[in-house]
Amino acid sequence: MPDFTELWSPIRLTLELATITTILLLMIGTPIAWWLARSQATWKEAVATVVALPLVLPPTVLGFYLLIALGPNGPVGWLASLGGGRTLAFSFEGLVIGSVLFSMPFVVQPIRNAFEAFGDRPLEVAATLRASPWDRFWTVAIPLARPGFMTGAVLGFAHTVGEFGVVLMIGGNIPGETKVLSIAIFDYVETLQWTKAHILAGGMLVFSFIVILAMMLLEKRIGRPGT
Amino acid sequence: MTGREATIQAAFTGVLGSFSLDVEFEAPMRGITALFGPSGCGKTTVLRCMAGLQRLAGKLTVGDEIWQDDAQQIFRKPHERPIGYVFQEASLFPHLSVLKNLRYGARRAEKQGVELAIKETEIVELLGIGHLLDRAPLALSGGERQRVAVGRALLSQPRLLLMDEPLSALDRMTKDEILPYFEALHEHLSIPIVYVSHDIAEVERLADTLVLLDRGRVLASGPLFELEADPSLPLLRAPDAAMTLEGRIASVDETYALTVFAVPGGTLIVPGLQGEVGSLRRLRISAADVSFTLVRPQGTTILNCLPARILSVTGQENGGAQVNIVAALGEDGAGARIAARITRKSQDALGLAAGSAVFAQIKSVALLASGSGHAVERLGKLQQRSINSGSVAE
Numbered sequence: 001m002p003d004f005t006e007l008w009s010p011i012r013l014t015l016e017l018a019t020i021t022t023i024l025l026l027m028i029g030t031p032i033a034w035w036l037a038r039s040q041a042t043w044k045e046a047v048a049t050v051v052a053l054p055l056v057l058p059p060t061v062l063g064f065y066l067l068i069a070l071g072p073n074g075p076v077g078w079l080a081s082l083g084g085g086r087t088l089a090f091s092f093e094g095l096v097i098g099s100v101l102f103s104m105p106f107v108v109q110p111i112r113n114a115f116e117a118f119g120d121r122p123l124e125v126a127a128t129l130r131a132s133p134w135d136r137f138w139t140v141a142i143p144l145a146r147p148g149f150m151t152g153a154v155l156g157f158a159h160t161v162g163e164f165g166v167v168l169m170i171g172g173n174i175p176g177e178t179k180v181l182s183i184a185i186f187d188y189v190e191t192l193q194w195t196k197a198h199i200l201a202g203g204m205l206v207f208s209f210i211v212i213l214a215m216m217l218l219e220k221r222i223g224r225p226g227t
Numbered sequence: 228m229t230g231r232e233a234t235i236q237a238a239f240t241g242v243l244g245s246f247s248l249d250v251e252f253e254a255p256m257r258g259i260t261a262l263f264g265p266s267g268c269g270k271t272t273v274l275r276c277m278a279g280l281q282r283l284a285g286k287l288t289v290g291d292e293i294w295q296d297d298a299q300q301i302f303r304k305p306h307e308r309p310i311g312y313v314f315q316e317a318s319l320f321p322h323l324s325v326l327k328n329l330r331y332g333a334r335r336a337e338k339q340g341v342e343l344a345i346k347e348t349e350i351v352e353l354l355g356i357g358h359l360l361d362r363a364p365l366a367l368s369g370g371e372r373q374r375v376a377v378g379r380a381l382l383s384q385p386r387l388l389l390m391d392e393p394l395s396a397l398d399r400m401t402k403d404e405i406l407p408y409f410e411a412l413h414e415h416l417s418i419p420i421v422y423v424s425h426d427i428a429e430v431e432r433l434a435d436t437l438v439l440l441d442r443g444r445v446l447a448s449g450p451l452f453e454l455e456a457d458p459s460l461p462l463l464r465a466p467d468a469a470m471t472l473e474g475r476i477a478s479v480d481e482t483y484a485l486t487v488f489a490v491p492g493g494t495l496i497v498p499g500l501q502g503e504v505g506s507l508r509r510l511r512i513s514a515a516d517v518s519f520t521l522v523r524p525q526g527t528t529i530l531n532c533l534p535a536r537i538l539s540v541t542g543q544e545n546g547g548a549q550v551n552i553v554a555a556l557g558e559d560g561a562g563a564r565i566a567a568r569i570t571r572k573s574q575d576a577l578g579l580a581a582g583s584a585v586f587a588q589i590k591s592v593a594l595l596a597s598g599s600g601h602a603v604e605r606l607g608k609l610q611q612r613s614i615n616s617g618s619v620a621e
Binding site: 121122124125126127128129130131132133135136139140143144146 | 278279280304305306308309310311312314316318320321322331332335336339379380383389
């Protein structure tokens with residue numbers, strides 16, 4: 001009977017990475033999505049394009065540049081050294097940075113769409129009801145964009161769980177630090193540990209199915225009038 | 228105090244695309260002022276500027292408060308203006324219940340230390356929305372939604388209520404159902420209302436003051452009755468031209484089921500028992516229903532036949548078939564004005580001109596709505612009736 005306890009480490013690491021990434025993405029992505037949805041600036045589509053680049057770029061390209069940026073000679077690595085760190089490449093923090101960039105479009109796009117979908121009217125209504133811009137954002141824009149936030153969060157989380165190329169480039173394969181699920185599966189297949197690969201891969205399949213199904217059901221319930 | 232009555236003074240100029248707006252008007256701090264004109268004349272833009280939702284160069288003072296003055300670089304943002312704004316579509320917050328929608332502005336007013344003079348219970352009753360409070364906005368009918376939107380705007384404790392064609396998205400039946408509520412507000416609340424409309428029927432029912440707009444300019448502004456009678460304005464030339472006048476019930480003839488209204492310069496008889504003696508109602512006389520005779524007619528079925536004096540005759544210069552005549556009731560011509568559309572041939576034959584003494588025969592007088600004072604009582608009756616018969620038709 002092989003020892004399966006080692007399987008927990010990549011699972012826990014993956015969930016941690018995806019959770020932290022999703023939280024950061026919601027915090028960073030929301031203002032970006034708001035600006036993209038509301039700004040009249042002509043160059044905003046250029047910003048939108050930059051955000052959307054990871055959709056098209058091979059993950060290895062992004063991973064390559066990130067490796068350079070996060071390394072000891074890169075700008076981010078240099079910043080890290082100021083804080084007393086060494087390098088962010090091949091570290092969990094580096095993975096988080098990479099994942100945030102890589103999954104950004106999956107979070108920003110649905111939130112932006114949701115902000116655009118309800119138009120100016122609800123915000124104008126709130127303004128005429130004595131609500132300040134900040135007040136309007138929290139009490140009208142955020143609740144009305146809730147489906148967008150849900151979709152963005154699920155996609156961001158799922159995409160981070162499933163990423164492989166970027167992680168391989170900047171994270172390497174350090175158990176407990178950067179060895180996430182997708183890398184672990186790859187690793188087990190390479191070393192012909194089919195049972196472990198099966199358990200992880202099957203688990204991912206079931207987990208993904210359950211998460212997406214749950215979100216869809218939840219969204220349907222929220223969207224129903226009378227709630 | 229200057230002794231001068233407080234007013235709303237607005238002036239806005241600007242270019243929006245291919246459209247230029249240059250308006251200036253004054254409205255009283257009470258009653259309903261209608262911004263009236265054809266679609267695309269800029270009335271909604273003016274209203275949005277008053278709310279601060281849109282910014283054009285100009286000036287706006289409401290009573291003793293300056294809301295915008297470019298010279299002094301004053302511009303209050305919409306949330307800093309004590310306004311209520313009712314949009315064309317009700318625009319209720321879909322994520323909040325009716326009650327939470329109603330309280331959205333009220334809660335903020337309270338936090339900002341504004342006295343909640345307009346009470347929730349009062350508004351809920353006035354608008355007949357008590358049974359809707361727990362519902363979601365999506366579960367309401369169009370008319371109900373618009374009533375909630377009005378209530379929500381009022382509960383934010385505005386000093387000025389702005390309404391942008393609040394009935395135009397509704398069908399005829401729903402409009403007729405809502406208008407009595409608006410009339411009740413008109414009477415019950417002392418907040419001035421600026422009401423944008425392109426429907427003369429709404430204006431006739433509701434407005435006290437009229438600002439007539441056309442292609443971004445103010446054609447005229449003043450009391451509704453005066454503008455309706457002004458031959459230089461398009462109102463009188465419109466195919467459905469009519470005059471509205473306030474009448475007080477002088478007596479009720481129960482035998483024949485008639486109500487006698489006292490209007491300036493005479494009395495008018497209206498079919499049906501229209502209320503208690505002493506109460507005010509708004510009446511409408513269509514120009515098509517008025518004809519003139521030089522001597523008091525005998526043996527006619529027309530009940531309303533009053534001495535009057537002609538003030539103006541217009542429209543004859545174009546060689547058309549019909550002319551527009553404005554006359555004032557009473558032998559001295561000092562009473563309420565009525566308009567008539569008659570053929571140029573008859574005008575020529577009778578030699579009608581400004582100053583002619585005539586008898587006005589009025590074929591029908593329509594009761595528009597309560598003029599003032601009894602709207603709330605009337606509202607109560609309407610509600611009762613709608614419960615009894617499922618209809619609120621007047």
